[in-house]
Amino acid sequence: MTIKIAVIGAGVSGLTVANLLVKRGFDVEIFESADKCGGKMFQYKNAEGICWDTGPTLISLPQELNKLFLDLNISEIELLKLHTGSHLNFSDGTNWELPIGLNNIKKYLANSNEKLSQDVFNALEISSSIYEFAEKNIFYNDPPNAISLGLKSFASGLMLKYPKLTLTPYRKVIDSLISDKNMREFFYHFASYVGMNPNEAQGGILSIAHVELVSPIVFPKGGVYQIASALERVAIENKVNLHLNSPVISAALKDEKNPSEGWKLSYKKDNSIHHANFDIVISNSDPFTASFSWLSNTDISKNYVEKINKNIYRPSESQFVILFDLYDDIELLHHVKIFPESWLESFVQVCESYQLPKDPCIYLVWPHATDKSISPRVLFISAMAPNNLSGINWSHDFCLQYAERILELCRKRLKHAFKGKIFKMISPQELEGRANSFKGGIYSACLRKFNPLAFHDSGITKYRNLYFVGAGIHPGAGVTMVIKSAKRISQHISKNFK
Numbered sequence: 484m485t486i487k488i489a490v491i492g493a494g495v496s497g498l499t500v501a502n503l504l505v506k507r508g509f510d511v512e513i514f515e516s517a518d519k520c521g522g523k524m525f526q527y528k529n530a531e532g533i534c535w536d537t538g539p540t541l542i543s544l545p546q547e548l549n550k551l552f553l554d555l556n557i558s559e560i561e562l563l564k565l566h567t568g569s570h571l572n573f574s575d576g577t578n579w580e581l582p583i584g585l586n587n588i589k590k591y592l593a594n595s596n597e598k599l600s601q602d603v604f605n606a607l608e609i610s611s612s613i614y615e616f617a618e619k620n621i622f623y624n625d626p627p628n629a630i631s632l633g634l635k636s637f638a639s640g641l642m643l644k645y646p647k648l649t650l651t652p653y654r655k656v657i658d659s660l661i662s663d664k665n666m667r668e669f670f671y672h673f674a675s676y677v678g679m680n681p682n683e684a685q686g687g688i689l690s691i692a693h694v695e696l697v698s699p700i701v702f703p704k705g706g707v708y709q710i711a712s713a714l715e716r717v718a719i720e721n722k723v724n725l726h727l728n729s730p731v732i733s734a735a736l737k738d739e740k741n742p743s744e745g746w747k748l749s750y751k752k753d754n755s756i757h758h759a760n761f762d763i764v765i766s767n768s769d770p771f772t773a774s775f776s777w778l779s780n781t782d783i784s785k786n787y788v789e790k791i792n793k794n795i796y797r798p799s800e801s802q803f804v805i806l807f808d809l810y811d812d813i814e815l816l817h818h819v820k821i822f823p824e825s826w827l828e829s830f831v832q833v834c835e836s837y838q839l840p841k842d843p844c845i846y847l848v849w850p851h852a853t854d855k856s857i858s859p860r861v862l863f864i865s866a867m868a869p870n871n872l873s874g875i876n877w878s879h880d881f882c883l884q885y886a887e888r889i890l891e892l893c894r895k896r897l898k899h900a901f902k903g904k905i906f907k908m909i910s911p912q913e914l915e916g917r918a919n920s921f922k923g924g925i926y927s928a929c930l931r932k933f934n935p936l937a938f939h940d941s942g943i944t945k946y947r948n949l950y951f952v953g954a955g956i957h958p959g960a961g962v963t964m965v966i967k968s969a970k971r972i973s974q975h976i977s978k979n980f981k
């Protein structure tokens with residue numbers, strides 16, 4: 484008998500897990516509440532047909548995508564390697580155009596400051612060692628327990644080489660390695676990738692620096708949304724039943740006393756409520772969103788609700804995005820970051836006080852720098868914004884005011900006129916509504932306090948027919964990380980149900 488699987492959500496990891504499982508002979512249906520696939524990876528098109536990607540813009544670890552494309556016979560995507568890294572602009576007038584790769588960065592910084600160059604080189608070497616360790620021992624496993632991980636890190640020599648690094652708060656690690664104020668701020672900001680204050684995040688997240696600065700960065704020719712489109716095409720060709728505009732409103736065990744009987748799903752489609760039975764449910768809907776909205780009252784949903792209600796976790800920060808139609812004849816690097824006077828202060832305002840920051844960190848992406856097939860008019864600008872716990876009503880006027888403030892900062896700091904017009908603004912409210920992101924956050928929910936032994940949950944639950952994939956579970960957020968989670972869960976199901 485063919486096993487029936489429901490995948491709830493057609494984000495990158497939902498599409499990936501569906502494709503991998505249908506290839507292995509399972510009968511898979513996807514339910515997606517939006518009218519388009521991709522989840523946070525999204526695209527808007529103007530009346531002239533020019534497309535703006537929104538959501539993920541910096542794609543790292545291309546080897547992960549290459550393996551997936553090979554597995555799924557996706558040959559239409561060319562991954563262009565970025566030649567330049569990021570332009571970093573600081574409030575004291577410092578500008579760095581950091582290249583990609585350990586030795587390139589070392590050489591670049593040595594031109595102006597030998598000590599800084601050596602500090603960053605040392606930090607990146609450590610970062611790469613942690614990343615390599617994680618690639619071997621963490622990413623593809625269910626979160627290992629702390630003791631086994633400790634033993635492995637001892638055996639690998641990591642513990643001896645960098646004692647206590649992963650047991651120390653991230654900020655202390657950075658302060659001990661780097662003395663330049665601007666470079667410290669730049670490294671602190673990696674903590675926001677796990678949604679945590681650098682004083683509370685654990686030192687091991689220094690591995691993020693490897694992902695962003697040492698490993699190659701790529702851009703899918705034609706735009707990042709090509710990834711979601713290709714995954715959707717493969718799903719349709721392989722006869723995955725894809726229901727768009729179909730939000731799942733509840734999933735309950737058919738028989739509470741006998742969970743192995745499977746799940747009864749209810750979803751809305753065409754203004755009516757439908758029901759369907761499945762042997763296995765895989766949620767690409769964030770575990771916190773699922774637990775607060777559609778997953779019936781199981782131990783699992785109770786656990787996620789409790790983590791929020793007891794203030795152990797909080798929804799991650801959001802971002803305010805401007806899709807800008809640029810008419811100025813300017814050349815930018817592919818990635819530009821404008822740092823506030825104190826990144827840490829702005830982070831606290833946004834993530835802990837849920838306020839609009841006085842001085843936001845701003846990120847600009849100009850894909851034309853790498854891919855000449857993308858119009859030079861396409862500029863993505865995103866700025867720090869609190870999640871929807873802020874209670875802000877992101878009305879059109881409110882959005883416009885914040886957008887003007889952001890554009891003014893770009894003009895002042897980068898000394899360009901940025902002539903053009905706003906094509907679209909995306910608020911935390913829209914993100915929550917369109918992609919069901921938890922409270923409009925961009926990275927699920929995150930721990931509030933330092934806990935060196937904590938990992939994202941596994942994705943495998945105590946019910947052998949309920950799974951999670953995606954940014955809210957191990958190994959975490961980011962396009963290539965959520966692909967890793969989808970692969971892990973598909974392998975687990977293939978092994979246990981065939």
Ligand SMILES: Cc1cc2nc3c(=O)[nH]c(=O)nc-3n(C[C@H](O)[C@H](O)[C@H](O)COP(=O)(O)OP(=O)(O)OC[C@H]3O[C@@H](n4cnc5c(N)ncnc54)[C@H](O)[C@@H]3O)c2cc1C
Nearest residue numbers: 492494495496516522523539540541731768953954961962
């Ligand atoms: C502004 C922004 C910038 C980012 N920048 C980067 C970056 O530069 N690099 C990077 O790697 N990552 C970045 N990310 C993160 C990256 O986009 C995400 O980690 C990744 O796309 C998440 O994929 P996912 O599969 O976990 O799920 P999601 O994309 O969150 O998809 C979940 C899907 O489930 C659907 N769903 C939820 N509940 C239901 C329901 N009840 N019924 C039906 N469907 C449901 C949702 O509609 C959605 O389509 C960024 C994200 C944002 C928002």
